Structures are given as structure tokens and as C-alpha cells.
Amino acid sequence: DARAGGCNALIRDGAVLVRGAEDVLAALGRGPAPKAVPKPTRAAAPALAAEPAPGGDAVQLLLNLIGPTPVPEDVLIRQTGLPASVVLHTLTELEIAQRVDRHAGGAVSRSPAEV
Numbered sequence: 001d002a003r004a005g006g007c008n009a010l011i012r013d014g015a016v017l018v019r020g021a022e023d024v025l026a027a028l029g030r031g032p033a034p035k036a037v038p039k040p041t042r043a044a045a046p047a048l049a050a051e052p053a054p055g056g057d058a059v060q061l062l063l064n065l066i067g068p069t070p071v072p073e074d075v076l077i078r079q080t081g082l083p084a085s086v087v088l089h090t091l092t093e094l095e096i097a098q099r100v101d102r103h104a105g106g107a108v109s110r111s112p113a114e115v
Helices: 002-012 021-027 056-065 073-080 084-096
Strands: 100-103 107-110
Touching (some): 056 084, 073 084, 073 107
Antiparallel strands (some): 100 107
């Protein structure tokens, strides 16, 4: 099958199957990796107390900057000075409330009913 040409060439050239670190170490001649490798644990994300929760101030600030002409989200982030997460969260809330429309390229505009 022509679709397997690359894989077949690797096998022909002596490729070694690698399923994990043990296989790499064995291929390098360093023996198997230690069996008791602790798995990394995921720590809980710290709360971001410095960011204000999206609310009336962010909503009004964004609505004052958004008109009928699409504005890129990154421009809104720079103009408001708010953290990107707050701006994007607020824009999502405004979109759900049908107060803004999203456009290609990450731009938003006021919904026709809002203008």
C-alpha cells in the first residue's frame, strides 16, 4: 500500500518501536528505567484574587467601546486595561445575552438590536 511507504521505510531501516521511556533507555543500551517513577500530581490552580470578577463596570466599559463596526478583541483588551480573561469572559456573557456579535478574526460588534 503506497500510504504505508514511510512506515515501511522506517521498519526497513531498523526503526525501534517506542512506547515509553523504558523503550528509549533500552534502545540506548542503558537498561530499563526505574519501575517506581512517581506520577506527577496536578496541584489545584490558585485563585486569581487580583482579577476583578466580570460585572457591571466591565460590561459598561466594553459596551462604550463597541459599536456597529467590528473591533478586534485584542484592541478592546488594550483600551480597557482589564485582564484578557475578564474582557473575554465579559464578551462571552454579552454574546450569550445577544448584546454583541462575534466576527471572523476575533472581532466583535454591537448587535443590531443594541445599536
